[in-house]
Amino acid sequence: MSSIVTAQVIDLAVIITANLANLLLAGMFLARAVGQTRYARILGTGVVVLAVPLAVAVALNALNGREWWTIVLPGLLVVYCATEFILDYLLKIDFRHTRLLGPYLLLYYAGLMGMTGYAFLVDTLAGFVTLATYFVGLAATLYSFVRVGHGSPA
Secondary structure (H helix, E strand, C coil), rough: CCCCCCCHHHHHHHHHHHHHHHHHHHHHHHHHHCCHHHHHHHHHHHHHHHHHHHCCCCCCHHCCCCCHHHHHHHHHHHHHHHHHHHHHHCCCCCCCCCCCHHHHHHHHHHCCCCCCCHHHHHCCCHHHHHHHHHHHHHHHCCCCCHCCCCCCCC
């Protein structure tokens, strides 16, 4: 790769972003479960903001002609974050209680699993770390759902 930003730097940034997203989401769901909507909103906004460095990584990977998965896998989370921004921040609609919930959740989980896949494709240890933080977020999601259901937007 003949770029100022090497593939290794991009991959590290994507893996860090993936784990940060998983941990922010876990915190968001835990905050939502205990009624701390302000903190849940802040953490949720942090996840949406992560679309920016991910979009840069996707663009750099595409410009440098890297493998398809270096574009598609993080691209799924970028699309999820953009969808979240549009539905929760711009339109401010209660889509969690509509037919939009199914496709939304599909995109959400595809984005997170795409990031886990990216991490595994880069490095097995990074993949297991990312999978572990994904499971932390999944446990927080389950806890939140049991406590408050789909709740309100974070």
